[in-house]
Amino acid sequence: MSEPDDKVRRVVAGAVQRHAGENGPLLEILHAVQNELGCVPGEAIAPLADALNLSRAEVHGVVSFYHHFRAAAPGRYVVQLCRAEACQSMNAQATETRARELLGVDMGSTTADGRVTLEAVYCLGNCACAPSIMVNGELHGRVTPERFAELAAEWGQRS
Amino acid sequence: MNAPVTVYVPADAGALSLGADRVASAIVAGASARGQNVNLVRNGSRGLYWLEPLVEVVTPAGRVAYGPVNAGDVTALLEAGLLEGAPHALRRGDIESLDWLKSQQRLTGARLGIVNPADIDDYIAHGGYIGLSTALTLAPAAIVKMITDSGLRGRGGAAFPTGIKWQTVLDQPVAQKYIACNADEGDSGTFSDRMLMEGDPFALIEGMTIAARAVGANRGYIYLRVEYPHAARALAKALSAARARGYLGENIRESGFSFDISIRLGAGAYICGEETSMLESLEGRRGEVRVRPPLPAIKGLFGQPTVVNNVVTLATVPVVLAKGAQFYQDFGVGRSRGTIPLQLAGNVKRGGLVERAFGLTVNQLVYDYGGGSASGRPVRAVQIGGPLGAYLPESQFDTPLEYEALSARSALLGHGGVVVFDDSVDMAKMARYALEFCAVESCGKCTPCRIGSTRGVELVDRIVAGANGSRAADLALLDELCDTMFNGSLCGLGGMTPFPVRSALKHFRNDFMK
Numbered sequence A: 001m002s003e004p005d006d007k008v009r010r011v012v013a014g015a016v017q018r019h020a021g022e023n024g025p026l027l028e029i030l031h032a033v034q035n036e037l038g039c040v041p042g043e044a045i046a047p048l049a050d051a052l053n054l055s056r057a058e059v060h061g062v063v064s065f066y067h068h069f070r071a072a073a074p075g076r077y078v079v080q081l082c083r084a085e086a087c088q089s090m091n092a093q094a095t096e097t098r099a100r101e102l103l104g105v106d107m108g109s110t111t112a113d114g115r116v117t118l119e120a121v122y123c124l125g126n127c128a129c130a131p132s133i134m135v136n137g138e139l140h141g142r143v144t145p146e147r148f149a150e151l152a153a154e155w156g157q158r159s
Numbered sequence B: 001m002n003a004p005v006t007v008y009v010p011a012d013a014g015a016l017s018l019g020a021d022r023v024a025s026a027i028v029a030g031a032s033a034r035g036q037n038v039n040l041v042r043n044g045s046r047g048l049y050w051l052e053p054l055v056e057v058v059t060p061a062g063r064v065a066y067g068p069v070n071a072g073d074v075t076a077l078l079e080a081g082l083l084e085g086a087p088h089a090l091r092r093g094d095i096e097s098l099d100w101l102k103s104q105q106r107l108t109g110a111r112l113g114i115v116n117p118a119d120i121d122d123y124i125a126h127g128g129y130i131g132l133s134t135a136l137t138l139a140p141a142a143i144v145k146m147i148t149d150s151g152l153r154g155r156g157g158a159a160f161p162t163g164i165k166w167q168t169v170l171d172q173p174v175a176q177k178y179i180a181c182n183a184d185e186g187d188s189g190t191f192s193d194r195m196l197m198e199g200d201p202f203a204l205i206e207g208m209t210i211a212a213r214a215v216g217a218n219r220g221y222i223y224l225r226v227e228y229p230h231a232a233r234a235l236a237k238a239l240s241a242a243r244a245r246g247y248l249g250e251n252i253r254e255s256g257f258s259f260d261i262s263i264r265l266g267a268g269a270y271i272c273g274e275e276t277s278m279l280e281s282l283e284g285r286r287g288e289v290r291v292r293p294p295l296p297a298i299k300g301l302f303g304q305p306t307v308v309n310n311v312v313t314l315a316t317v318p319v320v321l322a323k324g325a326q327f328y329q330d331f332g333v334g335r336s337r338g339t340i341p342l343q344l345a346g347n348v349k350r351g352g353l354v355e356r357a358f359g360l361t362v363n364q365l366v367y368d369y370g371g372g373s374a375s376g377r378p379v380r381a382v383q384i385g386g387p388l389g390a391y392l393p394e395s396q397f398d399t400p401l402e403y404e405a406l407s408a409r410s411a412l413l414g415h416g417g418v419v420v421f422d423d424s425v426d427m428a429k430m431a432r433y434a435l436e437f438c439a440v441e442s443c444g445k446c447t448p449c450r451i452g453s454t455r456g457v458e459l460v461d462r463i464v465a466g467a468n469g470s471r472a473a474d475l476a477l478l479d480e481l482c483d484t485m486f487n488g489s490l491c492g493l494g495g496m497t498p499f500p501v502r503s504a505l506k507h508f509r510n511d512f513m514k
């Protein structure tokens, strides 16, 4: 068996073991897998189903239901732009437009150099400091197009 | 070195988003370069977000606030005498004497921004765990009665009387029961759950413990949205501290009563805030809404009787127990008793958390607290209660913020989020967005929501385009579609999407007719 598949199996087994004995642990396990691998790859479905005595369809159904779980590893920087109403009211659209221009990608995609993944989210709970974005779990408030460009420069993406 | 000066710099996610960590390090480094020792406390936010990062220095005369402080301001601030509370352009003095805060009635959020959220002794020193001590001396039915008498209704959105819910769970003659805290807070414009979890997590823990004691549960879960990593860390710390001190776990405070809490993370699905969908998700499944009955209070998590309550609801419970049902009941208007943490956000000059007795008007909130729009342009609309809430035009800003008054105007309070829009807003776009949001977030279980939302987006597009003279017919069709979604949806996602759409059509019809 190939190298990456071994790693997936090891990570799945570890996550399953850590959450053994918990009631309904699938989401917890999926979080653990994604934290370690950056995603929940297709090869993880079968071993997960076997370990939890579920059908593959059930596991796939859960993984695909939630926006947070992804099938492929993202870029080094995961940039989530809030698109919900409070951010809209502060012209988040302009920031989003600038972000796409600067990075040359659409929402939901990763830059060609694999550095940045741009994603939409619907509220980060920072609505009084809108517009908001989250970068690898770090929240930024009052992100104007100019501020976005500064941050993007920090990720090594010059305009 | 001199005696250390205590400095508060919030570690609230909102303050962090504006650079609070950099401010904190700059203060510590700058002070130490001046031979001054600083005792840095990372508090929560007091909710004055236009002043974040808000730095407070403890002086012999009390806490002196400065804000908004950027890392670049710190050197000048230290030179001016920040650590002695000296004058400076950013000095706000005693923050509690500011009208914005002084006029509030903080019961649930009484400790926000004041205490160190990681320090259980600070919590206790500020009135924490009095409620639980009281609860431990009462019979379960007496605790439930206090909650019922207080008039507390669920703050998550549905406004269902909390006491009645607890009574139902108490009445179930089974051994295994659960407390499930709904910390999914998916509504745009809402952040009071987050602030409480980050700024006063013990209040939630104490509230859940009292709930468990009241209904006979021994296990609790906090279903926390994955978008809140800071809250997850704050809660995890507080849970360990509570366990270490015997406020959670086996034989709590030698009372013979045992209860413990785990955090479970969501995975980015708005519908998982709906209580039955949340339970499915907690069980590790797709967050599809369950058909009711049975109610979660009878057959909930893992098939057992379960109290499902929102963070604010549960964090309010300790106050009721500590101060009495009558004390709480004395706040508010009509059937909306107690206080409500209103969250003011969007295009507003002074956004943040305003906790008041029910009954404040939209005008008071938007203008007296908010100071009008951030852009300086006229305010045109507010959306209350998240993406499924109605839009109100300025002519209705006299509406009091309480459940029945809003409902009389085909609006709802929801989780208390108020989002302000200036006159650049295109309300046809906002109506379209509401339908699109419903389509993206639909759990897919019923047709009116799953298909209707997508059809609605198409219809709004056609109406706005005004193509081939079909506008009148399309408007009538959209109205019918709203009827179908309202009456035919299994849960509030499909059932309430007509609120923003219809209110936009009713109050801002011209935006559809360009």
Ligand SMILES: Cc1cc2nc3c(=O)[nH]c(=O)nc-3n(C[C@H](O)[C@H](O)[C@H](O)COP(=O)(O)O)c2cc1C
Pocket: B153, B154, B155, B156, B157, B158, B159, B160, B162, B182, B183, B184, B185, B186, B187, B270, B271, B272, B273, B274, B275, B276, B308, B309, B310, B311, B313, B314, B491, B492, B493
């Ligand atoms: C689509 C939808 C989303 C909801 N989202 C939340 C939420 O994020 N947080 C919450 O506490 N309640 C939410 N609710 C309300 C819950 O279903 C439930 O009424 C609430 O958690 C009960 O707690 P409470 O009585 O303390 O308010 C939502 C309801 C619907 C229909």
Ligand code: SF4
Pocket: B271, B289, B441, B442, B443, B444, B445, B446, B447, B449, B450, B489, B490, B491, B492, B493, B494, B495
């Ligand atoms: S209304 Fe929408 S979210 Fe609610 S049950 Fe139906 S399909 Fe699911």
Ligand code: FES
Pocket: A082, A083, A084, A085, A086, A087, A088, A122, A123, A124, A125, A126, A127, A130, A131, A132, B188, B189, B190
């Ligand atoms: S609406 Fe963007 S953070 Fe809440």
